[in-house]
Amino acid sequence: MRELHVKEITDAVARLCVEANRELPADLEQKIQNAAETEHSALGRAVLCDLCENMQAARRLGLPVCQDTGMAVVFAEVGQDVHLVGGSFEDAIHEGVRLGYTEGLLRCSVAADPIRRGNTGDNTPAIVHTRLVPGDRVTLTVAPKGFGSENMSRLRMMTPAATEEDIISFVAETVREAGGNPCPPVVLGVGIGGDFEQCALLAKQALCRSVSKRNADPYYAALEQKMLEAVNQLGVGPQGFGGDTTALAVNIEWAPTHIAGLPVSVNVGCHVTRHKIVTI
Numbered sequence: 001m002r003e004l005h006v007k008e009i010t011d012a013v014a015r016l017c018v019e020a021n022r023e024l025p026a027d028l029e030q031k032i033q034n035a036a037e038t039e040h041s042a043l044g045r046a047v048l049c050d051l052c053e054n055m056q057a058a059r060r061l062g063l064p065v066c067q068d069t070g071m072a073v074v075f076a077e078v079g080q081d082v083h084l085v086g087g088s089f090e091d092a093i094h095e096g097v098r099l100g101y102t103e104g105l106l107r108c109s110v111a112a113d114p115i116r117r118g119n120t121g122d123n124t125p126a127i128v129h130t131r132l133v134p135g136d137r138v139t140l141t142v143a144p145k146g147f148g149s150e151n152m153s154r155l156r157m158m159t160p161a162a163t164e165e166d167i168i169s170f171v172a173e174t175v176r177e178a179g180g181n182p183c184p185p186v187v188l189g190v191g192i193g194g195d196f197e198q199c200a201l202l203a204k205q206a207l208c209r210s211v212s213k214r215n216a217d218p219y220y221a222a223l224e225q226k227m228l229e230a231v232n233q234l235g236v237g238p239q240g241f242g243g244d245t246t247a248l249a250v251n252i253e254w255a256p257t258h259i260a261g262l263p264v265s266v267n268v269g270c271h272v273t274r275h276k277i278v279t280i
């Protein structure tokens with residue numbers, strides 16, 4: 001049994017919060033740069049060039065890529081041969097978020113109460129998803145999520161009679177209704193199957209997959225491509241100003257479901273779809 005002090009969890013989460021906000025995944029940045037060259041709309045190209053300049057400035061100046069530094073979503077895969085010592089695991093994650101956001105001068109965006117509001121002042125609590133896995137390592141993924149895009153997300157409990165076209169239409173309709181609100185070009189995490197809450201979680205996990213990695217199942221890889229094409233035919237374009245670059249990638253995660261249902265969720269990610277991963 002390997003011992004791991006929870007302070008290492010806190011330190012890692014604090015560091016990842018800052019890094020994730022300052023630097024986008026390299027393949028996402030590359031896709032935005034490529035789109036700046038291929039977009040047909042002149043205004044769309046200008047917007048994409050501005051986004052590229054913004055990313056470079058954030059890196060050069062050590063500043064967040066966006067003013068909305070998001071709610072901190074943390075996925076933790078904890079090896080079953082790890083013995084965590086020195087305190088509570090979840091408290092260690094929240095402390096990491098607190099340190100990362102306050103000392104890293106990131107905007108604190110968490111309302112203490114969803115109806116009565118009030119700011120918690122340190123971006124805690126984080127949203128934590130923990131899974132027990134084989135081995136003696138802990139893998140942490142920190143994915144700050146902005147709400148301009150989160151607010152545009154949808155979940156529909158379809159029936160088993162729904163066709164592939166129905167699912168593609170639901171995804172495209174979600175993006176069409178969102179318009180410029182999620183700061184396109186977007187990244188779409190699509191969850192298919194499971195039950196109500198697993199379906200939403202699948203979509204969030206899909207957003208944490210690299211945008212250049214297609215689903216391992218050729219059927220779902222092809223469906224990702226069909227959805228991407230359908231969305232890019234909408235004409236929403238960069239920041240909603242029109243163009244053919246509405247989405248940069250569609251990532252699907254799926255799971256078995258009940259014979260009577262076909263849940264589908266779309267977690268909309270903006271062009272600042274961030275995450276950083278570490279294994280300790």
Ligand code: SF4
Nearest residue numbers: 066146148149183270
């Ligand atoms: S949706 Fe994304 S790019 Fe737009 S303000 Fe929110 S975090 Fe920033």
